[in-house]
Amino acid sequence: MKPNIHLPLTIILLTFLLLSGCGQTQNNPGNQTDWALALHGGAGTISPDMPDSLKQQYYDGLRQALRVGEIILREGGSALDAVEAVVRNLEDNPLFNAGHGSVFTSEGKHELDAAIMDGSTLAAGALTGLTTVKNPVSLARIVMEESPHIFFSGSGAEEFASQTGVERVDNDYFHTDSRYIQWRRTQPDNAFQYHEEWLEGDKFGTVGAVALDAGGRLAAATSTGGMTNKRFGRVGDVPIIGSGTFANHLVAISATGWGEQIMRNVSANTIANYMEFRNTSVDDAMNYVLTERLNPGDAGFVAVDRKGNISMQMNTLGMYRGSINSRGEHVVMIWETE
């Protein structure tokens, strides 16, 4: 019975492999992850006193979006396909400030921004001031793949949309009663007191996703309805490659928070550069930007690196976020601890 001679050795070996597998964490750079996905649904002053039923709706929304990306990545789909599909799902969810459920501008309308970037090629597509495109992230993908340009704004962006098969809607489609009430509350106030408004509550959320696929490619996508009561034509950080959205061969990053602060610090690119030039982990690079560059209350980020390490940090009270990877590790969270 020659095979049996090796049985005890085989058991020891298998036990060792299983145990060392159990010791792996989401942030162990020594262990290659086949695929990984992280997403956010906005950061800000999210009250922990939120009713449990609403909390549950957010958790469910984050889990549904993770599931959409998981199916694509598990079946060997691309990081680009995953982040586009995840962001579409969040755009369609009225809970989040992107697509259906976007906030109102100072004119009582909706203007949407989005961007997508392929880290393996540095190809990117971005749009600002969309008013009739149901899923801005999908138009950003078309810009990336079919135009020699990266970024279109306003009526030029709408005209570009008309030359594609992208789904169009009336601007009213983006209306939700909760965002309308939120906007109306801002009306008697000075429209210029944005930061104060922001500190008072969730007035400018964003949705975003970052992914590593089994082929080792990274991608990032971000989409937003902007800032409640923002002025007509204001461009925030979301469509700015390097600020709200960035991906290269090392890391993919999506930001959320006070757009002007994220832009003036070119936050996503600075995280990527710090990682590369200082040879740090994605966790350390994100922490550097959140603590050394930005101020408390400014922003949150989700990122994934080429090893599948996921980082999700914010210097705000809360950030709707979640992640999953091919090792089956998954989490959805809103506050620092819960």
Place this chain on the structure above:
Amino acid sequence: MKPNIHLPLTIILLTFLLLSGCGQTQNNPGNQTDWALALHGGAGTISPDMPDSLKQQYYDGLRQALRVGEIILREGGSALDAVEAVVRNLEDNPLFNAGHGSVFTSEGKHELDAAIMDGSTLAAGALTGLTTVKNPVSLARIVMEESPHIFFSGSGAEEFASQTGVERVDNDYFHTDSRYIQWRRTQPDNAFQYHEEWLEGDKFGTVGAVALDAGGRLAAATSTGGMTNKRFGRVGDVPIIGSGTFANHLVAISATGWGEQIMRNVSANTIANYMEFRNTSVDDAMNYVLTERLNPGDAGFVAVDRKGNISMQMNTLGMYRGSINSRGEHVVMIWETE
């Protein structure tokens, strides 16, 4: 005759001081410069066979713009005032693709972009798709100083302009016959072959300036008429904080070249981060981005750091550029050597 005893020693000492002074270059970080200014008027395939009379016009234009900034900085004015005034001067000069003399869009119109950034505060202002503002850089300054936002696009930008005292013009003001002929030549071609067109000649110039003032503050400003035959609503690198324009406490940078390449590499911010995180000179950081990130023919940059070191490099055949500092060092150049 006691004093005479020391005469030979004094001569030796003076000679040494003079010689070590002569050894100073514009890139010696050990010597603080009171103020410094660099500017560009676009980079690309600029033919050295250009007629001498035209060459002289470019040199004269660059010198005039340098003189405008020199007067401000010599009298203790701010880096911000200097870069705004220099860029206004270049916008008004029909030789350069910004303001009067801007290139034509695919619709035969003019759409202008500009940005300005104060390195001492990270305050910034940017605009895209302007059609009636005579000096876009001055409106960018107003956005920076009077709006809680950084960046406005298209009709929102025009509406913002209407609430300020900024000088307006008809879109025809930007017309020059030479740019019109250039645009007409592109019409039979495929509008999507931008890179090929670019390699054929100067089709998307930019103007920009960077300055260090006597108070140690840095600022950058950039302005452009965009890319000949560009599509309506295309946003290039110029108004993207971190790509075409960036300034912080260490360095101020303005880019010119193929906007999409500059954007996907977040070029200006990557130069600043490389300098800071790798602790290199501005020359080395600019060289890194031009050789390791960008491709030959893509771009050029001008930059000044907080010590007054000036760097002006390109990976194109030529770049209209010039610099001057408080030590009286000044240069205007178009090609690598001349």
